[in-house]
Amino acid sequence: MSDIQPIPLVPEHTAILRKCQDAFCHAVKAKFNCMAILHNMEEADSFGSNSGVLRAEKRYSTKLSNRVEISIWKDDLTRHQVDAVVNAANEKLNHGGGLAQALSDAGGPMIQKWSDDIIQQVQRVKTGDAVLTLAGNLPCKYIIHAVGPCLYPNPNKKDIDRAAPFLHNVILRILEIAVYENISSVAIPALSSGLFHFPRDRCADIIIKAITQFHDLNGFQGKNLEIHLVNNDEPSVHEMERATRAVFDPSSTSGSYSGAVQGRNQSMTSSSSNSLQFGDVTLHLKKGFIQEEKVDVIVNTIAKDCDLSRGEVSKAILNKAGRKIQDEINRQRHSGKGYPGADLYETKGYDLKCRAVFHTVCAFRSDPNAEKILFKGVSECLRKAALNHTSISFPAIGTGNLGLDKYQVARIMMDAVAGFVKQSLKLNIYFVVFPKDEEMMKAFEKEMKRRKEGTMSPVLPNDMTRSFASAAKETTANETPTVDFYGISKEAQREAKAWTFNMLKQSDNMTIRNNHIIYLDQRDHENLLSLQAKFRVHIKEFFRNGNGGITITGSPSDVSCAAIEMESMLCKAQQVFAEDEERDILYSVVRWSCEDKPWIQTPEISAVLEKAYLAGNEEITFSNHKVRFKSMVLIDDNGVFSAMKRICLLDPFEPLNNSFYAKTMRSEEYVDKEGRRALEAFGLRIVKVEKLENIALKQLFNKNGQRMKVPLPLKRLYQCVSAQFCDLICRVGFQKEFAPPAEQRYGRGIYFSSTVDGALKLWKEQDHEQYIYIIQAQVLTGKSTIGSQDFILPPATKGDPLDRFDSVSDMIQTHVIFSGQQALPECLIICDKSSAEQQYAKHIKNY
Known part of the structure; x- marks a missing residue:
């Protein structure tokens, strides 16, 4: 768990992280093996007390049988009243972030203690499995710790399909435990979504499918069970209700979710059978030809090569506008004056009845991110149009090259409009459907009807409707945006925090x-x-x-x-x-x-x-x-x-902690006395020592030692590295990319020093890093000669290019090898800089 205080964000820094939230979280995870949690920010997932006090709100319920009921709730899971709550756990039951930490904090230290006891017995809880503990101080009897699949940010379809069976299995396992333990009510969140990056809509569909399958196979055995699907964020609540209604009440088309996702800060009412009013934004649905639209902006879809003669919509716009529109987009493409970050180009309307045309680039149907591409394209067109225009017309984007289903297209385009509404901008929006495309028209009409019905219940009094947006803004304003870091060590958390300061300066x-x-x-x-x-x-x-x-x-x-x-x-x-x-x-x-x-x-x-x-x-x-x-x-x-x-x-081998490499804690005595004295002389204190083991690398290292006939004992050398490369060296050994010195005076290889103080002088410390990381290694230097900055390989010994030296050096303490298999990492020594605490305090004070 984290004992590092969260970073409070000023408005400028909040705006930065909103723009690049996924990249930020991915970098923190990849560099420091930490999880970054953004609180009180739009589109950021947070749990527990940091998300404010929620009042339990039951959105929908239905019965599978007389004894089994499913209900959808918006509530804080740490306060939800049931017999058992489900925790989104990892395989090691280390409750260090997100929902897991919120439940552990609310339940007390015994939650982690009981979880650690389980891990001592079983080593890990496999993905797709779940275990039961008592709930400590939580208002329930039990916690079911369920391990769902964890994906990288922005997963592709292949990754999602591969992970889906694990999510399905873990829901079945939760229900098995509930039935076996005679639990009468269980609260299940949107497992694997949010921090674990599983798409919310697929997550909801899989959870409902697993529950119905369990019921159809008589898994409930005639016992009473209330299944509460509980989340504290509106998008997850909406998806759970949508998925549940789609199976058990399809005719209602999600009628009661209050339109919160569609524009929680706006009222949304219908003005006619083919239009919707979202506050100051009006959406119209009509049949017609996009090239004949009399609006400020017409939207066109193009391929990456920007050839307007490809595609029916684009060809129609080209024929109507004339050749000049193609010439203009070609000039923009070659000069880089378009909007490649959003895959969007703007041209004049020429002979069209509009002021401008937005050409949005769509990928081919094989692209796994087709839905995201469509949503992003529509959203960017809306945002850009609102800056200088009052009206915009869209064709039905996505049914061509993107290959999306027409009902998918209608939903995604409507979702993009709903997201745009939150920006409080004025715009008239037209969805223009080709007159003969009856199926597309039906898809839009069905989606529009669903949105209209979604605002009819519950009906808010006029004064509540009017004040809803301002009340929401006031609540947000009173909650300072922050960033929290959770990782396996406080050293990693501090490095992640220092790096964040550096990025936001x-x-x-x-x-x-x-x-x-x-x-x-x-x-x-x-x-x-x-x-x-x-x-x-x-x-x-x-x-x-x-x-x-x-x-x-x-x-x-x-x-x-x-x-x-x-x-x-x-x-x-x-x-x-x-x-x-x-x-x-x-x-x-x-x-x-x-x-x-x-x-x-x-x-x-x-x-x-x-x-x-x-x-x-x-x-x-x-x-x-x-x-x-x-x-x-x-x-x-x-x-x-x-x-x-x-x-x-080479030699048979078995795993180290379920892998071929491992890091384990060691005492300071693992470092030789000379090394400890050198660190003390530099004013450095050893914080932690970790033993590094890699079975595969050790076998290759030993084989090289036999080939080189290097006598024992082997040289023990040192290298200083950046925090983000410590785990990588344990995984794949030493690489010249990981720790290049300031100057490669002796060759373009992998550098080491025979002394700790030599390593500290050879590598300049990272200004923003809070610790110094020194790798102690066994190195096969073999036959060595003096180096030169021109060497990319060790030189030949006697003119024969096949007979080369094994390494080069400065003939004092710097050694250079040219193959990572000549070095075996032994341990990582993490040292605290003497001034680190003062630097850290200064950062906090200046923030």
Whole structure:
């Protein structure tokens, strides 16, 4: 849990994090293995006391049978009155963030104690499973700790489909526990959504499907059970009600959810059968031809190549407007004057009956983010139109290249309008349907009807309707936006907090130093151009003296936004690099094979199987094939069984804590006396020592030692690294990208020092980092010679290019190797800077 105080956010910083919330949370997770929780911010998920006091509100209920009832609630789960509440837990039952922490804090320290006792017995609770503990001080008897799937931010369809069965299974498990323990009422939140990034709508559909399946299979065994689906945020409550009504009361089309998501700060009433009034925004539905619309703005959809002759809508607009519209969009595309961050271009109307045309770029139907692309495109058009115009017309976007269902399109476009309403801007909006497309018209009419009915119940008195928006704004104003950090250690939390201060500092320029810029691909560089246009900043890459990075210049708030997005992008490149290294390391020491399926024996598939095997999984599914590890068989999509083999190429090995690498706590005595004295001489105090183990890397290291015939004892050397690379070194060993010195005087390799004080001098400390991280390693220096800054490999020993030195050095204390397999990390020494506390206090005071 966190003992680090949250960061209070001033309005400028709140605005920054609203713009790049996903990138911020992803970067914090990737760099520091921490979870960032944003409180009292639009679209941020929070739980417990930080979200204010909620009054329990029952939105909808229905019965599966005389004994089983499902109801939808908006309430704080820490106060909800039931026999058992469900906690969104992780596999280690470490309740350090979000709902888990809120329940643990409210229930008292025994909640974590009981959870730790379970982990001591079972090591971990697998994803898709759940366990029961008492509830401590909570107003219920039990907590069911359920482990749902956890996804990366912005997951694609493949990731979601792979995770869905685990979410389905965990709901079944919750219900099994409730029935077995004779629990009469259970409260279930939207598991895996929010912090775990599972889409809310799919989450709700899966939960309802699992409950109905459990009922159909007589899982309730005739017992009484009230199932409360409880959430404290309006989007989750809405999705739960929608999914429940879709199954048990489809004719009602979600009639009672109060229109809160559609515009919780606005009244919404119907003005006619084909129009809706959202406060100052009017939405009209009509049949017609988009190219004939007499409005300020017409919306067009185009492909990435901006060819207006592709697509029926775009072709009609081109024919009506004339060739000049194509010429203008071509000029914008080649000059970079469009809006690539939003995939939006604006041109004149020319021979059309409008002032401007917004061309929004749509991807092809295979894109897993098709729904997000549509929502983003409509939202950006609305926002931009409201700045200078009073009316805008849309065709039915998304049924062509995006390949979306027409009812999906109607829902998403309506959702975009509802989200736009929250910005309190005035606009007349027209959805224009091609006259012969009756199905599209029906889809829009059905969605419009649902929205209208959604505002009819409950009916608010006029004075409440009028004051609802201002009351909501006052409540928000009294709750200071904050950022909380939760991680496995206070050191990681403090580093995440210091990094956040650095990202939010008011500066018109910022430099991000990270050698992983060399792994950015073409799409990443396209994103760089998009970031430049989106935030109106200048981004420049650099790489000199073995050190690479990015400089960003512009207005302070835009620089911070672009820097956070850039850090997230670099973290993704870093993760891809690490996964590739893991794959190659594992493939060097172990191979999986199947005689009937020779294509199995590839580095990619072999690594996937090995990691799943070491993680203790019973089985894994990939490419329509299933591997069962206990029986060592592969089952193809036709149900045919084949024998699998796991061959250790060097020495047989078993997992370390369900992996091939592990970090474990060690005492200061694990560091030699000379090293401790050197740290004390620099005014540094050892905070923590962690032993680093990597089975695969150790086997390769030993093999290299045998080849090089290096005598014992081996050299013990040191390297200083940044916080974000500590875990990576444990995973994939030493890489030259992780810790380049300020100057590579002796070659372009991996640097070490034979002394701690030498390491501290060789690597300049990170100004914003709160600790110094020193890796102690065994290193195979072998035959060595003096280095040169021109070396990319060690030089030949006697002119023979195949006979080379094993390393180079300065002949004093600096050593350089050119292969990560010549070094084995032994331990991580985390030191507190003597001035760290004063620097930290100064940051807090100045904030």
